[in-house]
Amino acid sequence: SCIPWIASIHGWLGETHTRRWQWYEHIEGHLVKNAKAVMVGSRSTQKEVEAFGATNVHVIHHGIVVPESTKWQTEAVKLRSEIGAGPDTSVIGVVTRIHPGKGVRLLVSAIIELLQRGRDVIGVIAGVGPEREDIIRELESAGLTHKVRMPGYVEDANPWMAAMDIVALPTLKDSFPFSVIDAVAMGKPVVTTTVGDLPLAVIDGENGFLVPPGEVQPLAAALERLVQNREMRSQFGKRGRKLIQDQFSPAAMTEKLEAMYLSVLEK
Template identity: 35%
Template sequence: SWVAPAQRQRVLALLAGLEREKKVVRRPLLPRSVLFAEAYPAADAFVMPSHAEGFGFTNVEALSFGLPVVSSKVGAIPETVAEGRTGFLVPPGDVSALAAAMERLVAEPAHVRRLGEAARADFLSRFTRERFRAELARVYRDALSPLGQRVG
């Protein structure tokens, strides 16, 4: 489990209270079709803590739906989630910081909307297929050009 044993009861109590108030929904691992058709569109925010992560594509998927993201400051996640602009980053394993970020989302719906708008805009400017293709093409052009001569 991601939650340290000493913090587990606090987090479970927080989640239980938020679930009772219908402010948080915990979801099991979902098939991709359900995730895209039901879970992301129904969500107000996306929370995915992690101890280790490469790029964090699930966070980018959430950004594509205009969801603010709460995730861990590991791997390339800080390059995909802009702290305070498209979501919040917490230290890995810091349950108190994770809980505080979640509580802030619940307490500030107007801020959640602003973060979500920025998340969608950030996705459109940085993470679309077209953007990836263009960036990959640039990398190949640069790699194939003579040394010292940048193309495009």
């Protein structure tokens, strides 16, 4: 008999990715049905792999260590100064792969909408990806590169997130992205979409706002609510940290991993 093996599927991007990657994901889908167990990062991915015939599928979310609230504060103050953010400026941003599926263009459009309404905001979108150069050219044409910063690859995402007042990821298709979960753990109010298992980590109206994927106006409205209410941002941040501590600890992840391996050994 063959050696039992376990598949780990982080998430499929489907039509939001290139044709080549769609083909890879299709092959992966046909392979997982032969695995003795499959580990996935969200319930939506679980449904996708089960549709290919996979059995013994385990949803195991990231185990997150909640950092000290003042960690990276010195670096954050320096970064805010470098991008021209004043004490009353709301820095809206994210550290992510700048890929069509992440909804980065939507975020840029929403930030521009707030600027046109006269809000004191600066956008920061750190990371690399196929859309980055095109977005930078569009910002240059509009004369907005000083208001929407795109620093590219950053060695450590944490100081950049610490410098943000609001983290936003209007992703179109996702599983359980670190860019959102780490921000919640850091005590940042988050605006994201209803895809994947994001509603488990961002409770609408409690520690952030959930908006429909692909729509600029609801995104801009949610961001504006947070920009206008510093106290709301503070309360959302505190609730988010507690949620991660209570539900997404490394211990909880380890327990689920152990259960998955035991399910394979017992067969």
